[in-house]
Amino acid sequence: MKNAGTKSIAVSAVVFLVLCSGATRSSVAGPAELRLYVLDCGHASFKDMGGFSDTGEYDGKAGEIAVPCFLIRHPRSA
Numbered sequence: 001m002k003n004a005g006t007k008s009i010a011v012s013a014v015v016f017l018v019l020c021s022g023a024t025r026s027s028v029a030g031p032a033e034l035r036l037y038v039l040d041c042g043h044a045s046f047k048d049m050g051g052f053s054d055t056g057e058y059d060g061k062a063g064e065i066a067v068p069c070f071l072i073r074h075p076r077s078a
Contacts, residue, residue, distance in 0.1 A: 032075030041069040 044065050049058035052065070 034075060035073040037071040039069040039071065041067045043067055
């Protein structure tokens with residue numbers, strides 16, 4: 001299950017890079033912009049991953065998931 005956590009962190013990192021690259025920048029004038037920060041807040045281990053699937057494929061299987069944290073900096077709150 002370590003691979004699943006790594007994939008989740010990789011996806012979060014890609015989202016972070018896209019948002020920081022300016023590709024999603026709005027047409028707001030001036031330096032004020034919406035910023036999204038993705039932080040690695042660890043991982044969670046489960047003895048039964050059954051609650052994460054409605055198909056039953058994880059029933060009774062142990063595993064780990066990534067625990068990302070998100071910080072959003074809005075121009076009006078800065």
